[in-house]
Amino acid sequence: KRVAIFISGGGSNMVSLVEDMADPDHPAKPVLVLANSADAGGLAKASDLGVPVVSVDHRPFKGDRPAFEAALNAELDKVSPDILCLAGFMRVLTEGFVAPWEGRMLNIHPSLLPKYKGLHTHSRALEAGDNEHGCTVHMVTPVLDDGPILGQARVPVEKDDTAETLAARVLVKEHQLYPACLRRFAAGDTTRVDL
Numbered sequence: 001k002r003v004a005i006f007i008s009g010g011g012s013n014m015v016s017l018v019e020d021m022a023d024p025d026h027p028a029k030p031v032l033v034l035a036n037s038a039d040a041g042g043l044a045k046a047s048d049l050g051v052p053v054v055s056v057d058h059r060p061f062k063g064d065r066p067a068f069e070a071a072l073n074a075e076l077d078k079v080s081p082d083i084l085c086l087a088g089f090m091r092v093l094t095e096g097f098v099a100p101w102e103g104r105m106l107n108i109h110p111s112l113l114p115k116y117k118g119l120h121t122h123s124r125a126l127e128a129g130d131n132e133h134g135c136t137v138h139m140v141t142p143v144l145d146d147g148p149i150l151g152q153a154r155v156p157v158e159k160d161d162t163a164e165t166l167a168a169r170v171l172v173k174e175h176q177l178y179p180a181c182l183r184r185f186a187a188g189d190t191t192r193v194d195l
């Protein structure tokens with residue numbers, strides 16, 4: 001299976017996925033890392049790992065999401081991926097983009113969905129006084145952070161946690177959960193991952 005990965009920033013989840021796919025027994029291989037900004041730190045990391053990279057800056061398309069998404073699809077058409085992984089990708093994608101990918105598009109979200117869809121998940125969990133938090137890998141559907149769940153990983157919330165210390169604890173789990181979910185998904189195995 002051919003995998004394209006979308007990033008916006010440092011790409012630590014992308015690195016975890018690419019490093020896992022270096023295993024010759026892995027059913028998938030990375031064919032493209034795409035960022036929505038040329039200065040996304042993950043682009044250099046992907047290049048160092050030998051993965052083709054491209055950036056499609058969303059800003060010139062200001063207000064015209066379909067035009068931005070057409071530019072995304074133009075890059076994807078060049079590499080014909082079977083699976084699309086969103087990994088720290090911070091742009092909302094319209095139904096027009098998602099619909100053709102539905103069933104082949106994954107995302108990682110830093111909360112135990114369905115709790116805390118959207119942004120600032122760690123501070124919201126702290127404010128709610130949750131004693132447990134975590135991350136979720138799910139299928140992408142047109143509804144934001146809402147598709148079928150492929151796996152979840154849980155972490156304890158410590159009493160002296162800040163959003164930053166909690167986010168760091170969750171991120172470690174993201175780097176375990178996403179590769180595990182992609183391996184199963186690419187192999188056609190739909191059993192849920194729970195870490």
Ligand code: GRF
Pocket residue numbers: 007008009010011012013014042087088089108109110167171174
């Ligand atoms: C992190 O906050 C992570 O929880 C979320 O996206 C952000 C950046 O991740 N998935 P990455 O290091 O760019 O993969």
